[in-house]
Amino acid sequence: MSLEKNIEKIIDSMPSLPITVAKIIEITKNPQSTPSDLNKVITLDPVLTAKVLKLVNSAYYSLSNQITSIVKAIILLGINTIKNLSISTAVLGTMRKKTGTTALNMDGFWRHCLAVGVTARDIAARIGVDPKLRDEYFIAGMLHDIGKIVINEHFSDRYLQTIHGADSARVSLWKKELELFETDHARAGRLVAEKWQLSPPLAEAIGLHHSPLEASPENKRLVAAIAAADAFCIENEVGFSGNRIPDSIPDEVWQTLGLKEDDLFGIEDTINEELERASVFLRISEKA
Numbered sequence: 001m002s003l004e005k006n007i008e009k010i011i012d013s014m015p016s017l018p019i020t021v022a023k024i025i026e027i028t029k030n031p032q033s034t035p036s037d038l039n040k041v042i043t044l045d046p047v048l049t050a051k052v053l054k055l056v057n058s059a060y061y062s063l064s065n066q067i068t069s070i071v072k073a074i075i076l077l078g079i080n081t082i083k084n085l086s087i088s089t090a091v092l093g094t095m096r097k098k099t100g101t102t103a104l105n106m107d108g109f110w111r112h113c114l115a116v117g118v119t120a121r122d123i124a125a126r127i128g129v130d131p132k133l134r135d136e137y138f139i140a141g142m143l144h145d146i147g148k149i150v151i152n153e154h155f156s157d158r159y160l161q162t163i164h165g166a167d168s169a170r171v172s173l174w175k176k177e178l179e180l181f182e183t184d185h186a187r188a189g190r191l192v193a194e195k196w197q198l199s200p201p202l203a204e205a206i207g208l209h210h211s212p213l214e215a216s217p218e219n220k221r222l223v224a225a226i227a228a229a230d231a232f233c234i235e236n237e238v239g240f241s242g243n244r245i246p247d248s249i250p251d252e253v254w255q256t257l258g259l260k261e262d263d264l265f266g267i268e269d270t271i272n273e274e275l276e277r278a279s280v281f282l283r284i285s286e287k288a
Helices: 003-012 019-028 035-042 045-055 070-077 079-095 106-126 133-144 146-154 156-167 173-181 183-196 198-207 217-235 252-257 268-278 279-287
Strands: none
Touching: 003 146, 003 183, 019 035, 019 079, 035 045, 035 070, 035 079, 035 146, 035 279, 045 070, 045 079, 045 279, 070 079, 070 106, 079 133, 079 146, 079 279, 106 133, 106 268, 106 279, 133 217, 146 183, 156 173, 156 279, 173 183, 183 198, 198 217, 217 252, 268 279
């Protein structure tokens, strides 16, 4: 069996996301769903209820009053935001349990993922994305490298060789992955997203963040933002995901965003401040 097929088989055998999260995803697909519909599902899961309330009341959202009602949290933040919070905590809770590896420094890895999420959210704000939809950019950024965890966990020694090989050859890690694994972390990540029935935009952003020109018209801006945010964080060494060589972002990507590369110059301080606030996502997932 080829390594590519082996990775596909591993992903196919992974456990599904918790049933509560699956129900939340199903409810949010229905445009007629109400906060009450979502509340009925979330409150059946005390752990998820506590996580959502802790996130809503964290410094990340800077709300003036303490929120104790899930319904009120849903009304304030919107169904899409609550859905993304539920997905992110479930995914991170699942993936962060697997840290007994040698190829990736997991603290640096998750800091990089969080930084990409924060940067993508900043880009979304700069390009005028509806505030209710900006968390989609944050979640896509935070989950963009989940495929690396699968490869790292099951092929740690070979992955360490891959990381060193990419560094020595001065190429982006995904290119060396293709050479040594016959697939790359972006493709593996998309398979994970599809296995877990994450939204098509999230799956596409995860799968195409190294090939943003292949994005579908409806998801071009999201994929472009994740690609740009990833390259920015690698270039500025915010965290470490195993990759030292950022992709060269095509002009078409910047045109899609309506930005220039120089527009991100000088935002490092903002990103670092946001990282400290957004780290609540990682702290909560550790308690899963």
